[in-house]
Amino acid sequence: MSSNNQVSISSIITELIGHLGQLPGIGPKTAERLAFHIIKAPESKIIELSKSLEKSKQMLTFCKICFIVTENDPCSICTNEYRDKSVLCIVHDSIDAYAIENTNSYTGTYHILNGSISPINGIGPQELTISNLIERINKSTPKEIIIATNPTIEGDATSTYIINQITNNEIKISRLAIGIPIGGDLDYTDNKTLTQAFNSRQSIR
Ligand SMILES: [Zn+2]
8 A cells, every 4th residue: 555545456547547538638537537548448459449540650750841640741631632722721730630520611722830839838930830921922832821829928929920920922821710719629610610710711811
């Protein structure tokens, strides 16, 4: 028995709970529940899950054009002839593009920043894919850029920085605003709200 009166049933279970508890949004109680669910589940299911985890690390890469997580580089969005290459939507992470794709209402392309500017966490513009973005904009000159960064302090700072870097005044720039709660995350926004946010995006210049 340990000093805090807790009995460790098995170090293997403790280890599993520990790993699960490191996942985002998983608190200690949920980690415990998941661990015991895994232990009780059929072995074949768990082998499938672990193979899937392994595959997602080994076989996925980043698109060299838009930096989205993909199996094929360039990705299926960048190489799709039906996607509108004149519209570029800028998001923090692949999960945001995934959320937008799920609305089935956006037909343009993406640029994934791989995070947001956050001086407190030591993340500056050079840690993100902003220089690649500016190079891409200067080369392909899109007609419209939709900034879909989160409505947070970091998202605002990132948005402002990017807008200041775009020197071509011919390019229309807009930002998603309406519907997404202030301080909220794009990937937590439901499909309907996200579609509405797209349709009523606010023009910046
Ligand atoms: Zn791509």
